[in-house]
Amino acid sequence: MASFMQKLRTVTLGAAHDLLDKTIDMNSTSSLRQYVRDLEDALSKMKNEAAIQAGAVRTLDREHGDLAGQIAAKKTTIQAYVDQGKQDQARPLATLVVTLQQQFDRNEQELMNQKAASAALDQAVEKLELKHTDIVNHVRELERIDRTSKAKEQSASALSSAARLTNSGSAISIDDIESKMRAYGDVASEKFDRAMADTSIQEDPETTSKVDDLLASMQQKKSA
Numbered sequence: 001m002a003s004f005m006q007k008l009r010t011v012t013l014g015a016a017h018d019l020l021d022k023t024i025d026m027n028s029t030s031s032l033r034q035y036v037r038d039l040e041d042a043l044s045k046m047k048n049e050a051a052i053q054a055g056a057v058r059t060l061d062r063e064h065g066d067l068a069g070q071i072a073a074k075k076t077t078i079q080a081y082v083d084q085g086k087q088d089q090a091r092p093l094a095t096l097v098v099t100l101q102q103q104f105d106r107n108e109q110e111l112m113n114q115k116a117a118s119a120a121l122d123q124a125v126e127k128l129e130l131k132h133t134d135i136v137n138h139v140r141e142l143e144r145i146d147r148t149s150k151a152k153e154q155s156a157s158a159l160s161s162a163a164r165l166t167n168s169g170s171a172i173s174i175d176d177i178e179s180k181m182r183a184y185g186d187v188a189s190e191k192f193d194r195a196m197a198d199t200s201i202q203e204d205p206e207t208t209s210k211v212d213d214l215l216a217s218m219q220q221k222k223s224a
Helices: 003-019 029-083 088-166 174-198 205-223
Strands: none
Touching: 003 029, 003 088, 029 088
């Protein structure tokens, strides 16, 4: 199991280092996006392996503490037997303590190895995360540049179209058009005025006389 885990750590760390050392086209958005996907896949595996490794460190650390406690307790008992002159009873416990001590030493070495592996994985994860952040920011910058460039191209195209339209109409005089429109308006106004005159009410002589008399009488009342 330990050999398999060591191989797994080696493969995982090797893949992470390959990704960090990989040469990529920093000006290619598609290349960077693929690299981001590779980083994210590697990060997922690395984080899982780092969690497994950290869990193994906890287990070994707990076992190491348990062994230390057992050895200390048995040494206390052995000391009591020796003090009482009970060598026969002390010897089997002493043999057990030696065995436990050997196990303790092996456990301590393994714990050191596991802690080193865990630290290496954590560092690899940190480097990958920093690289991931850097590449993502680079992709966003390239995308921003691409959007800006396309917007400028569209603006340039629109301005070119406007320039062509302006140039093609340069022979047309705005003043001439306005003059023609005003002349057309004058004719329309004249026609309207004449039509209104044709429809106005014509007073007969008798009505006209009566209107004059009415207005005169009203004027006299006003003067009085």
